Amino acid sequence: MTRPRFRFPDGFHWGAATSAYQIEGSPLADGAGPSIWQRFAHTPGMMANGDTGDIACDHYHRYKADVQLMRALGLQGYRFSINWARVLPEGTGRVNPKGLDFYSRLVDELLENGIAPNATLFHWDLPAALDDRGGWLNRDVAHWFAEYAEVMFKALDDRVPRWATLNEPWVVTDGGYLHGALAPGHRSKYEAPIAAHNLMRASGAGIQAYRAHGKHEIGVVFNIEPKYPHSDSAEDLAATRRAHAYMNQQFADPALLGSYPPELKEIFGDAWPEFPADDLKLTHQKVDFVGINYYTRAVVKHDPNAYPLKAVPVPQPNKTYTETGWEVFEQGLTDTLTWFKERYGNIPLYITENGSAFYDPPVVENGELDDPLRTNYLRKHLKALHDAIEAGVNLKGYYAWSLMDNLEWSLGFSKRFGLYHVDFATQQRTPKASAKLYAQVIESNGSVL
Numbered sequence: 001m002t003r004p005r006f007r008f009p010d011g012f013h014w015g016a017a018t019s020a021y022q023i024e025g026s027p028l029a030d031g032a033g034p035s036i037w038q039r040f041a042h043t044p045g046m047m048a049n050g051d052t053g054d055i056a057c058d059h060y061h062r063y064k065a066d067v068q069l070m071r072a073l074g075l076q077g078y079r080f081s082i083n084w085a086r087v088l089p090e091g092t093g094r095v096n097p098k099g100l101d102f103y104s105r106l107v108d109e110l111l112e113n114g115i116a117p118n119a120t121l122f123h124w125d126l127p128a129a130l131d132d133r134g135g136w137l138n139r140d141v142a143h144w145f146a147e148y149a150e151v152m153f154k155a156l157d158d159r160v161p162r163w164a165t166l167n168e169p170w171v172v173t174d175g176g177y178l179h180g181a182l183a184p185g186h187r188s189k190y191e192a193p194i195a196a197h198n199l200m201r202a203s204g205a206g207i208q209a210y211r212a213h214g215k216h217e218i219g220v221v222f223n224i225e226p227k228y229p230h231s232d233s234a235e236d237l238a239a240t241r242r243a244h245a246y247m248n249q250q251f252a253d254p255a256l257l258g259s260y261p262p263e264l265k266e267i268f269g270d271a272w273p274e275f276p277a278d279d280l281k282l283t284h285q286k287v288d289f290v291g292i293n294y295y296t297r298a299v300v301k302h303d304p305n306a307y308p309l310k311a312v313p314v315p316q317p318n319k320t321y322t323e324t325g326w327e328v329f330e331q332g333l334t335d336t337l338t339w340f341k342e343r344y345g346n347i348p349l350y351i352t353e354n355g356s357a358f359y360d361p362p363v364v365e366n367g368e369l370d371d372p373l374r375t376n377y378l379r380k381h382l383k384a385l386h387d388a389i390e391a392g393v394n395l396k397g398y399y400a401w402s403l404m405d406n407l408e409w410s411l412g413f414s415k416r417f418g419l420y421h422v423d424f425a426t427q428q429r430t431p432k433a434s435a436k437l438y439a440q441v442i443e444s445n446g447s448v449l
């Protein structure tokens with residue numbers, strides 16, 4: 001009997017992902033301190049339709065039932081994030097036992113249902129108290145983060161086999177410090193590189209803390225968007241190189257190579273600081289894995305007016321685009337993984353996020369909700385993943401974004417990425433057709449593809 005074309009390697013890990021502020025609700029319950037996203041969401045004009053994470057998916061109360069949703073899919077792992085300010089309301093110092101207890105109960109519920117917890121320490125929701133002290137712009141943040149990490153490792157590492165320090169530092173700096181569309185809403189080409197540098201120093205300090213206290217695996221999660229030149233003109237090729245360095249190398253290079261790509265000084269000019277050489281020694285720590293979040297690609301051309309990259313994305317004709325404006329381009333997933341292996345070596349990799357937002361009809365007939373575009377996106381990308389494995393990439397697992405519809409940051413609840421539909425008025429969860437496909441993929445380890 002020939003092996004099915006898309007059967008994944010034995011032991012390949014299948015999961016789904018969420019993040020704290022997007023699903024939990026109850027951001028200030030049981031002694032939790034505010035995060036910068038709690039503040040940002042309550043700042044008029046920042047969020048679509050005035051949506052906030054005050055309730056979201058009410059996962060803080062419904063986590064047991066949500067674990068049953070995971071079990072119904074046959075998930076082997078669940079990637080979630082910890083709200084730092086629940087555990088340390090002021091960001092450092094005093095621990096809030098009720099905050100710690102929520103994550104302890106969640107982890108126990110996962111383990112009781114045969115699902116491996118995969119915990120991310122920071123998924124954008126910095127404690128507001130630390131932002132008041134400069135946040136990612138204050139070099140002390142590396143120590144604040146290491147202190148928080150140590151609290152979590154001591155509390156949960158006996159039950160959590162896989163940790164990540166940060167989720168997508170690029171989004172934090174590009175959205176939160178350069179363009180201002182995300183918390184904390186700053187707009188400064190001088191602040192962005194400093195925040196980026198301190199995020200990676202903090203990640204390094206967190207990994208060092210893990211080496212002193214942890215018994216399992218720790219890594220870091222980057223969003224990677226492969227860049228393709230609009231033409232082979234020298235200008236477009238240079239613009240593509242800048243865009244690639246800015247998004248895809250700015251964080252992975254210091255973490256995995258101990259150096260910054262030269263394009264960053266070219267992009268930021270006088271706003272690119274001279275960092276102390278020892279800093280990169282802290283940032284460049286051995287990781288046990290890297291998580292890659294892949295959604296789409298960009299075709300890039302030179303544009304002298306585009307700030308600060310002098311490069312812009314070029315919309316592609318006759319292609320399917322998601323509700324978030326991302327081209328469906330599964331080949332980019334294969335290309336991303338082979339590029340990563342070539343540049344950084346064969347480090348164990350996980351796809352820690354991959355998914356798509358498409359409009360879902362509000363009507364749910366007889367408990368069925370068909371989502372053909374999302375199902376098609378999932379099928380195509382899982383096949384592209386398999387191609388990367390066949391090309392020799394050391395890919396260990398895949399986490400679908402997202403388990404359920406949730407708060408898509410400043411876009412509010414309008415963009416639905418979930419395998420489960422959430423009716424936010426009733427909190428009713430309903431599996432979409434994509435959830436059913438994913439369950440079959442997990443059950444057959446990809447053979448159904």
Ligand SMILES: OC[C@@H]1[C@@H](O)[C@H](O)[C@@H](O)c2[nH]c(CCc3ccccc3)c[n+]21
Nearest residue numbers: 019167168171223293295353401408417
């Ligand atoms: O946008 C869908 C998801 C978010 O809900 C996750 O919290 C976040 O980790 C995440 N990252 C990306 C790709 C990076 C990106 C984010 C926002 C805007 C542009 C690119 C997509 N997503």
